[in-house]
Amino acid sequence: xxxxxxxxxxxxxxxxxxxxxxxxxxxxxxxxxxxxxxxxxxxxxxxxxxxxxxxxxxxxxxxxxxxxxxxxxxxxxxxxxxxxxxxxxxxxxxxxxxxxxxxxxxxxxxxxxxxxxxxxxxxxxxxxxxxxxxxxxxxxxxxxxxxxxxxxxxxxxxxxxxxxxxxxxxxxxxxxxxxxxxxxxxxxxxxxxx
Numbered sequence: 001x002x003x004x005x006x007x008x009x010x011x012x013x014x015x016x017x018x019x020x021x022x023x024x025x026x027x028x029x030x031x032x033x034x035x036x037x038x039x040x041x042x043x044x045x046x047x048x049x050x051x052x053x054x055x056x057x058x059x060x061x062x063x064x065x066x067x068x069x070x071x072x073x074x075x076x077x078x079x080x081x082x083x084x085x086x087x088x089x090x091x092x093x094x095x096x097x098x099x100x101x102x103x104x105x106x107x108x109x110x111x112x113x114x115x116x117x118x119x120x121x122x123x124x125x126x127x128x129x130x131x132x133x134x135x136x137x138x139x140x141x142x143x144x145x146x147x148x149x150x151x152x153x154x155x156x157x158x159x160x161x162x163x164x165x166x167x168x169x170x171x172x173x174x175x176x177x178x179x180x181x182x183x184x185x186x187x188x189x190x191x192x193x194x
Contacts (some may be wrong), residue, residue, distance in 0.1 A: 009055035025056040097190035099183040104164040113162035120189035147174035
């Protein structure tokens with residue numbers, strides 16, 4: 001799939017920031033996912049989801065090759081087309097992470113993402129529970145002037161990296177505060193050079 005086709009599949013244009021690309025990808029995958037399809041339409045939904053995932057991978061490769069954080073311009077059809085270089089290898093010292101709502105998108109395989117989240121989580125709270133096999137991590141955090149909370153992080157490997165889903169619940173009588181500050185703190189720690 002070339003960049004023009006990938007952008008058409010995702011409903012995007014050159015110059016779109018990578019955060020919007022991820023958002024469009026997630027939105028389209030959620031809408032097309034086979035688990036949400038009627039029983040007779042699962043094969044078609046699987047094909048649609050694979051096409052959306054392939055489009056995201058194509059756009060991501062183009063963004064990485066261009067060295068920025070936006071979709072590059074489409075190549076001139078008159079000039080020869082060179083294949084996009086492979087994305088750089090996964091490294092823990094250059095973690096790409098984006099937070100959106102209660103989800104953190106981490107550009108690393110699940111094992112490396114888990115290790116990085118464990119390290120980042122230990123800097124913002126106490127580790128309450130670890131299950132590497134199931135991709136579950138619990139942190140205990142205390143808000144200044146607020147309650148102590150259990151933060152449950154579950155990981156889901158994706159074709160482009162790993163999504164970490166973050167939920168939080170107060171473990172005191174106080175109401176649970178918004179999860180956004182915890183997601184932002186984790187993203188900041190994940191991006192911090194090691």
